[in-house]
Amino acid sequence: MGLLAALLTSLLTVFGTSNDTVIQVTGVIGAFGVVIAYILAEAYVDGKSAETSTTDDL
Helix, strand or coil: HHHHHHHHHHHHHHCCCCCCHHHHHHHHHHHHHHHHHHHHHHHHHHHHHHHHHHHHHH
């Protein structure tokens, strides 16, 4: 997500977009990045938990 934020920030700056818009776009990307990271982390933990409980039941 950091790469995407940096790329879009650079492109917006090159095309003369106002600083307010650049800050808003970066904030939205950051917010989505945090949500995606949380979802992926929870899925990983749930997957490991299911894997462990399946192995223990055998």
